[in-house]
Amino acid sequence: MLWPLFFLVTAIHAELCHPDAENAFKVRLSIRSALGDKAYVWDTDEEYLFRAMVAFSMRKVPNRETTEISHVLLCNVTQRVSFWFVVTDPSKNRTLPAAEVQSAIRMNRNRINSAFFLDDHTLEFLKIPSTLAPPTDPSVPVWIIVFGVIFCIVIVAIALLVLSGIRRQRKNKGPPGVDDAEDKCENIITIENGIPCDPLDTKEGHINDGFSTEDERLTPL
Helix, strand or coil: CHHHHHHHHHHHHHHHCCCCCCCCEEEEECHHHHHHHHCCCCCHHHHHHHHHHHHHHHCCCCCCCCCCHHHEEEECCCCCCEEEEEEEECCCCEECCHHHHHHHHHHCHHHHHHHCCCCCCCEEECCCCCCCCCCCCCCCCHHHHHHHHHHHHHHHHHHHHHHHHHHHHHHHHCCCCHHHHHHHHHCCCEEECCEEECCCCCCCCCCCHHHCCHHHHHCCC
16 A cells, blocks of 8 residues: 555656756755865765755745755755755645745855855855855954054054154264364374474464564563
């Protein structure tokens, strides 16, 4: 009695799920290229997990909360891991609209990828566009990052102003030691013929005693 029922169910599934069937989607997996030596074998257990993830996604859609794993059908599974699937509505013996299935897959794409350790490039739902991953919140608030950048710019600007001020002071001051050398030259006392002679100082009007006559030195003014 069970064999006729089994063949009947198989025939119904074959009618609903086949390549290019209405509301059917093709899936292609690249497990080896994604995981390398850690690649797992695609078997009936993996198929069950896939059907469970699709059913889970459909239950997130309004009015589809009663979707079961048995409502997800797979067909034409190949060794290179590609297959077709549909989601059925047993009460009406038909498949659910492609728009609903597509919406459910897009909303839960990251959950499905994580279940198989794959991404949008290695787990492809043909005819279902890839979705961007939800933006992650940064561990540090954005305003702290902006404040830090501005603070660093202000510190650098202050340092440059201080250095430029020091350089200007050095340029205006001139080379050191020039004034000291002039003072030393003014204080040098020359000695001629054993007699110390003061250098001529035209600014103060000093007279060199070596060239003055004896009367001029003895006779007061």
